[in-house]
Amino acid sequence: MPTHTLPAPSSQRLTKKQRIIVRHEKPKMTTKHVMGLQHPLGIKPLGNYYMDASRPDFPGACRGPSLGQLSRLTDELIMDILNLLAPRELLTLGATSRVLYGLTHLDDMWKTLTIERFKGDWTWQGDTWRATFLKQSDPSYNTDLILENREALKMKHFYSDVLFQSFYCAAIGMDPYVSVENIDKRSGLTLDEFIQEYEKPGKPVIIQDGAKHWPAMQKWSTEYFLKTWPEAVLRAESVDVTMTNYFKYAEGTKDESPLYLFDKNFGERCEGILEDMEVPVYFREDFFGMMGSQRPDYRWLIVGPARSGSTFHKDPNATSAWNAVITGSKKWIMFPPHILPPGVFTNDDESEVTSPVSLMEWFSNFYASTQFPDDPTDRPLEGICREGEIMFVPRGWWHAVVNLDDCIAVTQNYVGSQNLRETMEFLYLKRDQVSGVADERREGLYEEFKEAFFKSNWTPEEGEKSSEDETVLTEEEILKRKQLKEKWLENERVIEQIAKKRSEQGSCCNAVPEKLSFWEQAKLGANDKKGDGENGATDAAESSGSGGFSFAFGFDSDEEAEVENENEEEQ
């Protein structure tokens, strides 16, 4: 009897936030449904067992004899045990029987071993982490044997959904999930149009001519990077690797979730690279720039093969972001701030977010359920960002991104007039969630930001100049600076009153109520008649599409509305 279940959410109670209905059934996988899906180790999905067992020449599943007493344990438990073994023990265990040979070849285990022992200091071998690990620690090791034996020793009658799953997700790829494109695509946007139609209401958009004119569009490619900065050391998730080694890995890997290169220091590590790009005009007002080199992490070079990407998250410090694709293409799927994507779990104040499944598994298990929610306005925004195009990600939006092919991109986060208040609130009220700076600076980042904001002579046109610069400002600029400072103080008054009310009420929940965005207004308008009131649905139960909000509209905690009325907020 299969005991395979979805990974359990963290033991914290699911928040009563709005959830999309999770009314999915894991699709039954068999290799008959998807032609030519041959697992390299011969693992087949459970569905095939039933097909194979009906044949007269079926010798029986090999799991029992080949695992002995261990066959009483589930596949997951067996893998848990294998994960406790050292490399030498895995090799020995693999010599005991065909099934154990196969199981000790599962590559994810060897990826962990490689990174633990060698960090980023390995040279990619062939198509597996196992070969890479063994070769790195023993240069005389013959990795060809692995490939030869693997083919010869393929398991013949081993069935496991759990172990077939990740191969299946990777093999299917993204083709079934790329047809929906409902994000606005615009060209020739003026700054004002962008602000009014997208930034202010907080609506994503693909700016099709965003990076078209960058020198990067003519120059950048895998070959160019390898030729120009072959020894540049860049960050790939938890390790630092050279450019050369990363591309070798990216080319040869069959990982379901390939290692993703995401580096914030590329400006310094790749000499001259910053000249190939420029911050688009829409995003030049970036107040964190006033902090100069002290600003939180804000700009990354992103490189990855197909299937690499980021699972659902919200960007740090309530900033907004833009993401420019230079080569390749990315699939985006986004949910507005108040809708928690299925398969994502979080606690009340969203300080902890867990997404137990990989990106590819998410698409396989959850994507379908997002396409037909009860409430049509609960559908996610989706689109593909192609070469030369820039995605605008408004603050607070949940988003997941997958590279559809080899992809090079650049992304930045920023704070402008449209999200200054929200970032101030975040830094002030959620100090333990602040990120992008050293741990000891998180507590005081708000004050640091304020100091820079008031001292600096920074203007949008200046771009990245430090606050010490002796720039002479025009009268217009001086007036603008004065208005900004007044705005800050106004915002601060509101925030301090919220903080005061919170501590008076003894509220332990730090949820910052979102102002109504265009999305929320659309929902309100569409759902005027529904008003089902709050229901206590937690997970897969049938929750109605609306009316389950515990915080979003600020009706529960009217702090903001009250305070704003008191201060005659203009916005």
Next chain:
Amino acid sequence: MPVTLTSLDDVKFTVDKDVAERSILIKNMIEDVGESDSPIPLPNVSSAVLKKVIEYCEHHRNDPVQVQDETDDPRKRSNDIEEWDMKFMAVDQEMLFEIILAANYLDIKPLLDVGCKTVANIIKGKTPEEIRKTFNIVNDFTPEEEAQIKKENEWAEDR
């Protein structure tokens, strides 16, 4: 407030609530159902195994809730089973696997960890033939295949 658990073979065990709640499954059930006298059925766990599991939970009732530290190297940690747990786990193989399955079903992570580490320790240091004997594994390789694998395993641990 005591809680009653009923095993697969209909044996009732009464334990303190905090002991029962070392099992996250039971904890969640209690939270969902609320205060109630009715016993909690555990149809997947026989009485012999449930007895052992309860013994573990009682001994560890005051342990802090484990926080998963993702930077922990799981390999280093299989050598750190405390003495009481070692003695507790000195059971025959069948019971060992039953305990692991029960800990998995009942969602008692520390017990599951100890169980898996115990099996890992059984495997360590043995030759393939010894491992086969221990777990009753059938050698389903041909002699040629065995030779091939032997070659593949000629790996020097350190340079």
